[in-house]
Amino acid sequence: MEFVRNAWYVAAWSSEIDDDLRRFTILDEHIVMYRKTDGTIAALEDRCPHRLLPLSLGTRKGDDIQCGYHGMTFDCDGKCVRIPGQSNLPSSAYVVSYPVHERHGIVWIWTGDREKADPDDIFDMPEFTDPDWLAHHGDALHLKANYMNVAENLVDPAHVSFVHPTTLGNAASENVPVHVSTEGETIVAWRWIRDAEPIGFFRKFGGFTDNVDRWHYYYLHTPSIAVIDFGSAPTTDNLAEDERNKGNRIFALHFLTPVTRDHTIDRWMHIRNTAIDDEAASESMDAMFRIAFQEDKDVLEAIQQEEDRPAKRRPIRIAIDKGPMVYRKRISELIEKERTQDLASSPTPAYVYHD
Numbered sequence: 001m002e003f004v005r006n007a008w009y010v011a012a013w014s015s016e017i018d019d020d021l022r023r024f025t026i027l028d029e030h031i032v033m034y035r036k037t038d039g040t041i042a043a044l045e046d047r048c049p050h051r052l053l054p055l056s057l058g059t060r061k062g063d064d065i066q067c068g069y070h071g072m073t074f075d076c077d078g079k080c081v082r083i084p085g086q087s088n089l090p091s092s093a094y095v096v097s098y099p100v101h102e103r104h105g106i107v108w109i110w111t112g113d114r115e116k117a118d119p120d121d122i123f124d125m126p127e128f129t130d131p132d133w134l135a136h137h138g139d140a141l142h143l144k145a146n147y148m149n150v151a152e153n154l155v156d157p158a159h160v161s162f163v164h165p166t167t168l169g170n171a172a173s174e175n176v177p178v179h180v181s182t183e184g185e186t187i188v189a190w191r192w193i194r195d196a197e198p199i200g201f202f203r204k205f206g207g208f209t210d211n212v213d214r215w216h217y218y219y220l221h222t223p224s225i226a227v228i229d230f231g232s233a234p235t236t237d238n239l240a241e242d243e244r245n246k247g248n249r250i251f252a253l254h255f256l257t258p259v260t261r262d263h264t265i266d267r268w269m270h271i272r273n274t275a276i277d278d279e280a281a282s283e284s285m286d287a288m289f290r291i292a293f294q295e296d297k298d299v300l301e302a303i304q305q306e307e308d309r310p311a312k313r314r315p316i317r318i319a320i321d322k323g324p325m326v327y328r329k330r331i332s333e334l335i336e337k338e339r340t341q342d343l344a345s346s347p348t349p350a351y352v353y354h355d
């Protein structure tokens with residue numbers, strides 16, 4: 001399985017990492033992570049270069065790790081600092097270390113070309129720290145499904161009426177057209193449902209009973225971060241598309257970590273402009289999200305099982321697939337770009353092209 005590697009992925013919530021050596025599998029690589037004595041995080045290849053024992057089974061010596069088999073010791077940059085029984089430390093005795101960055105209680109990791117890792121490229125949004133908004137971490141949901149299928153679900157507003165009828169959708173939106181556009185690296189799929197019954201979520205958090213205008217904007221930041229902007233306002237407000245802050249607005253964030261070909265972790269959280277001083281609302285929103293995301297998990301895992309069986313005929317694509325199709329195309333282009341190194345144009349082309 002090939003992954004897009006030159007990207008920051010979420011490795012963990014900050015709360016998942018402490019002084020202990022803990023193994024994480026990210027893009028099919030085993031990585032040991034732990035908090036150093038200065039509080040920052042080290043991330044190393046979880047495999048001793050000697051007999052391949054996972055370093056996570058070793059012991060910490062200060063900020064170094066001593067392998068649990070023959071005691072070779074590696075510092076937090078992966079450099080070997082001790083080989084019991086010999087004094088020379090050959091340069092081949094090392095483990096890979098990964099750039100890690102922590103922000104807003106989230107740990108980001110880079111497994112691609114090291115020189116391309118720039119923390120300024122890490123996903124962020126101003127509402128994380130805006131006092132008019134509240135950011136609240138949810139869970140780490142494990143799905144036995146390929147990350148691209150999970151990501152597709154997150155650029156697909158059309159499934160909501162059918163998969164989440166009690167929480168995020170209802171029948172009023174079944175036939176409302178989905179719009180799709182791209183903004184740089186981001187694919188946006190959205191729709192407005194005007195003058196319709198409120199969904200369960202905003203009956204509960206907003207107290208809407210009369211008809212509302214409601215929206216769903218799905219922003220998929222390739223390769224695997226999704227922000228779902230959804231909300232409601234009284235139909236009588238006649239909200240314009242860019243006035244969504246005036247309504248009850250919630251961003252559901254999904255950070256997808258590809259674990260292996262058929263295993264993905266969705267660390268989800270939300271940021272909201274409603275009930276921001278109400279901690280109980282955070283918990284009851286999470287309870288609703290858990291219902292909804294379990295519904296997605298059930299669908300995606302069942303699809304994965306079918307995908308893994310021999311194909312009898314080609315699947316079909318329909319009108320609402322535009323967002324997912326743009327996503328698939330982007331991912332294969334990114335993987336292709338990483339797989340090849342284009343030397344043709346530098347420093348001077350050695351050919352003349354005739355059209």
Ligand code: FES
Pocket residue numbers: 048049050051052053067068069070071072
């Ligand atoms: S396997 Fe690690 S020192 Fe031998």
Ligand SMILES: [Fe+2]
Pocket residue numbers: 153159160163164292296
């Ligand atoms: Fe869903």
